[in-house]
Every structure is written in structure tokens, then in C-alpha cells.
Amino acid sequence: FDIKEGLPIPILVGWMGSAADAEAAAGSNDDELMAGGEGEYNTAIVFPVGSPLDASKYLTFFRKGPFEIQAEYADDSQLVPGTKKSLGTYKIDLPPQTESKKVRVKAKLTISSIFQIEGAQLLEEEEYEQTVKEKRELPPSKDAAAEASQAPAEAPPSGAVEEATAKTEGEEGKKTENNGDANKEKTEPEKKYEWVDVVKKKRRTKQTDLPVVPSGKLGINEPELQRLSDIESAIQADMAEVIETDNKRNDLESHIFTMRDKCSESGEYAEFMPSSVRESYMTELTKAEDWLYDEPCATKVRYVEKLDALKKTSDPVVWRFKESLLRSERIAAVSSTILKYRTAVENPGEKYGHIASEKLAKVSQECTTFSDWLTKLQAEQAKLPKYQTPVLLCADMEKKNLELAKMADEILKEPKPQPPPSPAEDKKEGAPAEGENQEPSKPEGSAADVD
Numbered sequence: 001f002d003i004k005e006g007l008p009i010p011i012l013v014g015w016m017g018s019a020a021d022a023e024a025a026a027g028s029n030d031d032e033l034m035a036g037g038e039g040e041y042n043t044a045i046v047f048p049v050g051s052p053l054d055a056s057k058y059l060t061f062f063r064k065g066p067f068e069i070q071a072e073y074a075d076d077s078q079l080v081p082g083t084k085k086s087l088g089t090y091k092i093d094l095p096p097q098t099e100s101k102k103v104r105v106k107a108k109l110t111i112s113s114i115f116q117i118e119g120a121q122l123l124e125e126e127e128y129e130q131t132v133k134e135k136r137e138l139p140p141s142k143d144a145a146a147e148a149s150q151a152p153a154e155a156p157p158s159g160a161v162e163e164a165t166a167k168t169e170g171e172e173g174k175k176t177e178n179n180g181d182a183n184k185e186k187t188e189p190e191k192k193y194e195w196v197d198v199v200k201k202k203r204r205t206k207q208t209d210l211p212v213v214p215s216g217k218l219g220i221n222e223p224e225l226q227r228l229s230d231i232e233s234a235i236q237a238d239m240a241e242v243i244e245t246d247n248k249r250n251d252l253e254s255h256i257f258t259m260r261d262k263c264s265e266s267g268e269y270a271e272f273m274p275s276s277v278r279e280s281y282m283t284e285l286t287k288a289e290d291w292l293y294d295e296p297c298a299t300k301v302r303y304v305e306k307l308d309a310l311k312k313t314s315d316p317v318v319w320r321f322k323e324s325l326l327r328s329e330r331i332a333a334v335s336s337t338i339l340k341y342r343t344a345v346e347n348p349g350e351k352y353g354h355i356a357s358e359k360l361a362k363v364s365q366e367c368t369t370f371s372d373w374l375t376k377l378q379a380e381q382a383k384l385p386k387y388q389t390p391v392l393l394c395a396d397m398e399k400k401n402l403e404l405a406k407m408a409d410e411i412l413k414e415p416k417p418q419p420p421p422s423p424a425e426d427k428k429e430g431a432p433a434e435g436e437n438q439e440p441s442k443p444e445g446s447a448a449d450v451d
Contacts, residue, residue: 006050010074011087011115013059013107014043020062020100033060045074047109056118059105064097069105071115071217088217090117094210103210116217122208131197138192241300248303249292255307256289259314271386272320281313316389323390327381330397334374337401341408342367352412359411370404 017036036042046057061067071087073079094103102123108116220228262269263278273281288306295302344352345360345367352360377392384390 005053007047007053007109007113008049009078010045010049011047011071011109012043012045012074014041014070014072015061015067016040017042018061018063018067018100020064032057046071046107047115051109053109053113054111055109057107059107061092061103061105062100063092063094063103064100066094067092069117071107071117084218086216087115089215090217091213091215092120092210093213094120094122114218117212117214120210120212122210124206124208125203126206127201127203129199130202131199133195134198135193136196138194245300245303248300248307249298252288252303252307252310253292255310255314256285256292259310260285263314263317269317269321272324273317274387277313277387284310284313317387320386320390323394324386326394327390327392330394331374331378334370334397334401337405338367338371338374341404341412344408344412354416355411355414359414363408363411366404366407370400373400 013034015034015036017038017040019038032044032046034042034044046059047055059069069090069092071090072085073087076085079085092103092105094101103120104123105120106118108118110116259269260282261267263273263281264270265278270278288310291306341363345363348355348360374392374397381390381392
């Protein structure tokens with residue numbers, strides 16, 4: 001099944017008639033002509049009961065100046081008590097004209113059963129010139145015309161006459177017809193054409209939008225609607241600021257609780273923070289927590305400043321902790337890289353045997369240098385307490401690992417030289433190809449030697 005919504009109460013429009021209405025022609029098929037006598041108030045139902053929603057109608061007027069359209073419900077007995085019958089007055093601001101002009105007004109019934117005038121247009125017929133290309137035949141030239149008129153008809157020879165008399169009458173008629181067509185083609189010169197610009201006058205309908213000034217219609221007028229919209233935008237901006245401020249407050253509170261737990265003597269950050277620093281930092285966390293609860297309405301900037309002050313102490317601790325977690329993985333990775341390239345250059349085999357020994361020695365030297373650097377810094381790092389800045393950094397190991405891999409790959413990717421051709425192949429290349437002409441040897445004592 002299908003559900004269709006329709007208008008429950010008919011809507012009509014009213015207007016003052018004009019003298020031009022009596023002389024006006026009927027509107028177009030899609031328009032409704034709004035006619036009436038001079039000074040006579042006329043009404044017409046635009047949207048009857050059951051009219052489909054989200055529909056439009058065009059109303060045609062003939063006017064010399066501005067005019068008004070009033071809209072209202074046709075039957076107020078069906079309205080909810082207290083509902084206004086009038087739907088508003090719409091002024092079509094047409095500039096003064098010397099003669100009556102056609103004005104088309106668009107009435108709209110929205111999807112919510114609300115009537116409104118969406119716009120109005122002044123329709124004027126006007127002439128305009130358009131240049132088009134047309135094909136035109138050229139007159140024949142004088143030389144071609146003289147050639148066609150002076151072409152003499154040659155007399156047939158006597159032998160041809162005797163031969164023609166011997167032919168049948170049907171053949172003579174066919175020959176006469178063909179000769180006539182040939183003579184006609186010779187006498188008529190070839191036609192020539194050219195494209196020329198032709199200016200033609202055409203008519204079109206010029207559409208000019210007219211201002212529509214509503215008054216007394218239901219709902220909020222434009223200035224009031226804009227004012228309320230500005231208020232709503234300001235409330236939304238304030239709400240966004242409140243939400244962001246709450247987020248910053250939560251960030252500060254979460255940081256206080258998290259760092260208090262992890263920086264305690266039993267926490268995972270304990271080894272990465274000196275005891276003296278831990279005590280003072282715990283005091284700062286307590287003060288920040290007290291301030292947080294004493295200042296529930298602080299600004300977003302104040303929360304950010306408090307958090308940044310606490311992070312000056314906590315961020316280095318967190319960084320040292322993460323370095324310690326990743327260090328062993330990085331050491332294993334670079335050690336694997338060193339072993340890989342060292343094995344390749346010390347046992348080149350068939351895969352790398354073609355590379356010069358000087359180049360392989362260069363890779364071996366880089367592996368040794370990298371290995372010595374890693375061993376030295378590992379020993380220094382082992383002596384340092386975890387709360388001090390490490391000397392063996394993961395970023396440095398990653399950088400040196402990439403440098404070694406790039407240098408070694410450039411050397412080890414050298415292609416093998418092409419092997420020299422074998423003697424059998426050389427001999428085969430020097431021998432004549434199968435099927436080539438060879439001089440046959442003469443057998444001894446053959447018949448060719450006999451005198």
C-alpha cells in the first residue's frame with residue numbers, strides 16, 4: 001500500500017483586480033491567471049483539500065506597478081482554536097511600467113503544509129539578433145558560361161552514319177539518350193557554394209526576478225531569526241569551550257593519579273627517578289591535587305599551565321623508562337645486522353666471490369667499527385644508574401644500523417661478470433652453418449679427369 005499526505009484545510013489567495021486583467025490573455029498551461037475588475041477584491045483557492053505536499057503552483061498577474069497578495073485558510077471552522085486564519089501578506093515590488101506586464105508568482109506548499117511565496121518574475125518578450133551560417137549557391141563564372149554556350153557539335157564521319165543505319169532501332173534510341181545526357185553534363189557548369197553569415201531576428205522571454213516583501217506571515221521574521229541564530233551560535237561556542245576546559249581538567253587529574261602511582265618507591269618509574277627528586281615531585285603532585293579541588297571553575301589555560309609544570313619533571317622519567325624497554329631490542333637488531341654482513345664478507349662463496357677483496361674488506365671494517373662502538377657504549381650504559389641520562393640511545397643505534405646496511409648493500413649488489421665462451425663454442429661459431437653451400441671434393445679417377 002501507499003500512504004499519501006494531503007492538505008487538510010484549503011488555502012486561498014486574494015488580490016485587488018486591475019483594468020489590465022480584462023484585456024490580458026490567458027496564462028500558459030502551467031499558470032493560473034489571476035484576473036478581476038478594477039478595484040475589485042478577488043479570491044481563488046490555490047491549494048484545495050487533499051493537495052499533495054511539497055507542491056508548487058504559478059500564478060499569473062498583469063500589472064503596471066507593485067501589488068499585494070494575501071493568503072489565508074478558506075475554512076476557519078476546521079482550525080484549532082486560537083489559530084490565525086491569515087497566512088500573511090506578500091508585496092510584489094514591481095517597478096512602475098508604461099504598460100501592463102506579465103508577472104509570474106510561485107506559490108509553494110512545503111512538506112510541512114506551510115504556505116509561502118517563493119518568488120516572482122517579470123516576463124517580457126524581446127527581440128534579439130542572432131548570426132547564423134547559411135549555405136548559398138555562387139553564380140557561374142563568365143568563362144564557364146561562355147565555354148558551355150560555344151561548344152560546337154561535331155559532325156559524325158560517313159562510315160559512322162552507314163554503321164549507325166545497320167543497328168537496331170532500340171540501340172539507336174539508347175545511344176541518342178546517352179548522348180543527350182552527356183551533352184547536358186557538358187553544357188551545365190559545376191555548381192559552387194559558400195557559407196555566409198546571416199543575421200536573423202528572433203524572440204525570447206526575458207525573466208527578471210522581483211523582490212517579494214512578506215508581512216504578517218506565521219513564524220519568525222528574518223531579522224528575529226538571524227538574531228536567535230546568532231545567540232545559538234554563541235551558546236554552541238561557549239559549550240565547546242566548556243567541554244574543552246573539562247577535558248583539560250580531566251587530563252590534569254589523570255596525570256596526578258597516574259604519576260603518583262608509577263613514581264612511588266614500588267612503581268615502575270621508581271628506578272628512573274632519584275629519591276630526592278621523587279620526594280619533591282610527590283609534594284608537587286599533592287599541591288596540584290589540592291589546587292584542582294579548590295579551583296573547580298578555573299580556566300582552560302590554568303589547567304594547561306599546571307599540567308605543563310608537572311610534565312617538566314615527569315617527561316624525562318618516562319623517556320628514560322621507554323629507552324630502557326627498547327634498548328635490548330635495538331641491541332639485538334643491530335647485532336643481527338653486523339653478523340649478517342660480516343658473514344657475507346668473510347665467507348663470500350660463489351654468491352659474493354666476484355667482488356674485489358678491497359671492497360669486502362671495507363664492509364668488514366665498518367662492521368668492526370660498529371661492533372666496537374656498540375660494545376663500548378653497552379659497557380658505559382651498564383655502569384650508569386637508570387635515573388641518569390643514558391649514553392646508548394635507541395635512535396643512535398637505528399641511525400648507525402641504516403648507514404651500515406646502505407653501504408654494505410651498495411657493495412654486495414655488484415653483479416657477476418659474464419663467463420668467457422668455451423673453446424667448443426668458438427669452434428662451432430667458426431664452422432659453416434648447416435645447409436650452407438660447400439664446394440664438393442672431386443673424387444680421384446672420375447670421368448671428369450679423362451681427356
